[in-house]
Amino acid sequence: MNSLEPSGRPQDAKDLQRVRSVIANARRVVVKIGSSSLTGPDGHLDVEALRGVVEVLAARQAAGAQVVLVTSGAVSAGIGPLGLAARPRDLATMQAAASVGQGQLVGRYQEEFAAFGIQIGQILLTAEDTVRRARYRNAQRALERLLALGVVPVINENDAVTTDELKFGDNDRLAALVSHLVRADALLLLTDVDGLHDAPPSRPGARRIPLVNDLAEVAAVEVTARGSAVGTGGMVTKLESVRIATGAGVPAVLTLTANAAAALAGDDVGTFFAATGRRTSARRLWIAHAARTQGRLHLDDGAARAVLGGRASLLPAGITKAEGQFDAGDPVELVAPDGTVVARGLVAFDASDLPALLGRSTYALREELGEGYDREVVHRDDLVLDRPTSSQGRTRRTR
Numbered sequence: 001m002n003s004l005e006p007s008g009r010p011q012d013a014k015d016l017q018r019v020r021s022v023i024a025n026a027r028r029v030v031v032k033i034g035s036s037s038l039t040g041p042d043g044h045l046d047v048e049a050l051r052g053v054v055e056v057l058a059a060r061q062a063a064g065a066q067v068v069l070v071t072s073g074a075v076s077a078g079i080g081p082l083g084l085a086a087r088p089r090d091l092a093t094m095q096a097a098a099s100v101g102q103g104q105l106v107g108r109y110q111e112e113f114a115a116f117g118i119q120i121g122q123i124l125l126t127a128e129d130t131v132r133r134a135r136y137r138n139a140q141r142a143l144e145r146l147l148a149l150g151v152v153p154v155i156n157e158n159d160a161v162t163t164d165e166l167k168f169g170d171n172d173r174l175a176a177l178v179s180h181l182v183r184a185d186a187l188l189l190l191t192d193v194d195g196l197h198d199a200p201p202s203r204p205g206a207r208r209i210p211l212v213n214d215l216a217e218v219a220a221v222e223v224t225a226r227g228s229a230v231g232t233g234g235m236v237t238k239l240e241s242v243r244i245a246t247g248a249g250v251p252a253v254l255t256l257t258a259n260a261a262a263a264l265a266g267d268d269v270g271t272f273f274a275a276t277g278r279r280t281s282a283r284r285l286w287i288a289h290a291a292r293t294q295g296r297l298h299l300d301d302g303a304a305r306a307v308l309g310g311r312a313s314l315l316p317a318g319i320t321k322a323e324g325q326f327d328a329g330d331p332v333e334l335v336a337p338d339g340t341v342v343a344r345g346l347v348a349f350d351a352s353d354l355p356a357l358l359g360r361s362t363y364a365l366r367e368e369l370g371e372g373y374d375r376e377v378v379h380r381d382d383l384v385l386d387r388p389t390s391s392q393g394r395t396r397r398t399r
């Protein structure tokens with residue numbers, strides 16, 4: 001039954017209440033808070049705002065739920081203490097600001113949660129932690145144990161040491177990946193705007209969209225990548241996060257930080273995005289959405305068809321060219337002869353080893369180079385098809 005108008009508005013309040021009850025009943029919730037909600041224009045932490053969120057999360061935990069916090073704000077909280085005029089743009093100063101600001105941030109969380117008798121555990125992730133099997137299992141294990149011990153994990157990207165290539169780049173996406181990693185029942189994205197609007201909220205007459213059953217419903221909505229002075233990615237990365245979460249079976253709510261309690265209670269604030277997909281293996285989700293790819297493998301027609309069929313591994317014989325500097329285990333894109341990216345996968349060879357193997361049968365490789373060279377370049381378990389994004393409601397993006 002679809003009780004929505006084309007605009008994504010529910011027909012009656014009762015219907016909205018029904019769908020929102022998943023948030024109210026969620027036993028494990030990932031909450032992401034953006035820099036714009038945590039730091040004032042002076043580049044110092046907004047302690048009142050942080051305290052407000054902690055209060056809400058502590059109450060949810062006291063009600064028997066488990067809470068995982070993904071917090072931005074390290075870079076922006078470092079601006080004031082370092083005496084910088086604005087958010088730094090160069091990598092080295094951003095790293096320095098993050099290093100200073102993360103300490104401030106986590107110190108403050110520790111103090112505020114302690115007032116409710118709650119311990120926090122800091123986890124700083126890099127994109128690498130999300131693609132290498134051993135590393136994401138490691139992160140998963142630590143998170144599970146923290147939750148079992150009643151600790152609130154406080155997660156951010158490890159900005160002080162991640163290089164540009166290995167960055168998630170935005171915590172919205174990180175939060176969606178974490179919500180899948182911990183098998184959350186819901187994802188709450190807190191920001192400086194009360195949900196997705198039918199136009200950028202600065203535009204007169206822009207209205208909040210309370211419910212989105214499928215992102216395709218809001219494909220025509222205009223969103224900007226530019227957010228507040230301290231945030232990154234604007235609404236574009238939030239919808240990308242929602243796409244990952246809902247596509248993996250986790251419903252999401254996007255709202256104002258001041259509405260956190262109401263959103264968790266299932267009230268009509270912000271935008272509720274219903275889960276559309278089924279839960280998939282963490283490994284496949286992380287290959288599909290984590291880390292930037294490190295190279296491209298160009299396939300011939302037969303290999304592209306085999307890969308698109310969904311069950312085949314990629315063999316050296318079907319590759320015409322390899323581009324990029326990657327090591328075995330890195331994520332790469334698989335490109336069809338017409339230039340479209342058909343899949344992502346973890347490559348099993350270093351870039352320097354590949355040219356000698358390309359276009360050759362596994363039989364010939366075994367004969368000439370020995371065993372170990374007659375294997376898949378990308379094993380089918382390490383390969384995820386690139387799903388078409390247009391039907392998934394890629395929204396209209398402006399700058």
Ligand SMILES: Nc1ncnc2c1ncn2[C@@H]1O[C@H](COP(=O)(O)OP(=O)(O)O)[C@@H](O)[C@H]1O
Pocket residue numbers: 033034035036037190191192193195196197198199200201202221222223224225226227228229230231232233234235
């Ligand atoms: N259609 C839209 N609906 C709501 N917000 C939008 C839309 N398009 C752009 N935005 C902007 O996205 C911003 C939130 O992004 P950002 O500043 O990165 O937040 P955060 O720091 O919380 O991650 C809002 O302030 C808003 O101006």
Ligand SMILES: N[C@@H](CCC(=O)OP(=O)(O)O)C(=O)O
Pocket residue numbers: 033034035036071072073074075076098156157159169170171172227230231232233234
């Ligand atoms: N990891 C960075 C935050 C990056 C980010 O996504 O920021 P935001 O758009 O405010 O959620 C930091 O702590 O400064």
